[in-house]
Amino acid sequence: MTELLTAAQMRAIEQAAIASGEVTGLELMERAGRGVVEAIFEEWPELKAGSHRAVVLCGPGNNGGDGFVVARLLKEWGWEVEVFLYGEPAKLPPDARVNYERWRGMGEVTSLSFPRVTEADVERFNEAAYGLSGTSLVVDAIFGVGLTRSIEGLSPLFGYNDIEVGVGDRLTPARHVAIDIPSGMFADEPEPPDYLSWFLADLTVTFHRMKPAHLHSYTTASCGNVVVKDIGLGPWDHIAEVVK
Numbered sequence: 001m002t003e004l005l006t007a008a009q010m011r012a013i014e015q016a017a018i019a020s021g022e023v024t025g026l027e028l029m030e031r032a033g034r035g036v037v038e039a040i041f042e043e044w045p046e047l048k049a050g051s052h053r054a055v056v057l058c059g060p061g062n063n064g065g066d067g068f069v070v071a072r073l074l075k076e077w078g079w080e081v082e083v084f085l086y087g088e089p090a091k092l093p094p095d096a097r098v099n100y101e102r103w104r105g106m107g108e109v110t111s112l113s114f115p116r117v118t119e120a121d122v123e124r125f126n127e128a129a130y131g132l133s134g135t136s137l138v139v140d141a142i143f144g145v146g147l148t149r150s151i152e153g154l155s156p157l158f159g160y161n162d163i164e165v166g167v168g169d170r171l172t173p174a175r176h177v178a179i180d181i182p183s184g185m186f187a188d189e190p191e192p193p194d195y196l197s198w199f200l201a202d203l204t205v206t207f208h209r210m211k212p213a214h215l216h217s218y219t220t221a222s223c224g225n226v227v228v229k230d231i232g233l234g235p236w237d238h239i240a241e242v243v244k
């Protein structure tokens, strides 16, 4: 079955799987994070060797939770990883909080002011992600299928996608990976809000099945290459049929 799922259908499938007692939200989050790292190395095999640097930008919900898992896994792989949080640790949902704490056991988190980022935040983030620090990968784990409101207030943070990365004197654009969907897009809408025209991902890793947002291509496709990773929700797929 390959048709698209809405955010509500995805949530219903996830809740049914968890309610069955056969899997926990935390296990799903771990599988999601592993799927993202797998997709990164499939997309860019050159990143499997040598030491690399990633900047992970986590948001206030479980999409951010996936980001903390990805940060931990890349660090375990030997990468240098810098993590930013747009959100409040105390208000993270339980599974994201567990992964926040697991990450904190091995690395720092730079908090951005919330809910409105400051110019200083943008400077700090751009320097980490696009200064001469040789960042090879930027992971967008701010918002996923739970985005409910416009994020225009965050747009300064996203202006970065056309800044090239200085690695020595060789400028190479950092690779942008979006977890689940590029932040700012609404899962059920194939067209992004117009203020999002500047945000492009090179790779979007989503879970279980594609959502309407993944069909979107904005001049150059804003999701980039979309990869669907199985996180073991197949047995509950039929739940989608009873959700509007």
Ligand SMILES: NC(=O)C1=CN([C@@H]2O[C@H](COP(=O)(O)OP(=O)(O)OC[C@H]3O[C@@H](n4cnc5c(N)ncnc54)[C@H](O)[C@@H]3O)[C@@H](O)[C@H]2O)[C@H](O)CC1
Pocket: 010, 011, 014, 028, 029, 032, 059, 060, 061, 062, 063, 064, 065, 066, 093, 115, 142, 143, 144, 145, 146, 147, 148, 149, 150, 151, 179, 180, 181, 207, 231
């Ligand atoms: N469905 C699954 O099987 C799995 C999903 N995973 C990941 O979880 C996210 C969905 O997480 P959720 O917490 O529902 O939402 P988000 O993380 O996308 O963020 C929404 C979060 O932020 C708040 N919010 C919404 N809009 C705004 C705004 N404009 N400004 C500030 N804050 C905003 C909102 O209230 C929420 O709290 C999914 O995408 C996956 O990445 C699991 O990890 C794996 C299984």
Ligand SMILES: [K+]
Pocket: 063, 140, 141, 142, 143, 144, 178, 179, 180, 181, 182, 183
């Ligand atoms: K995202």
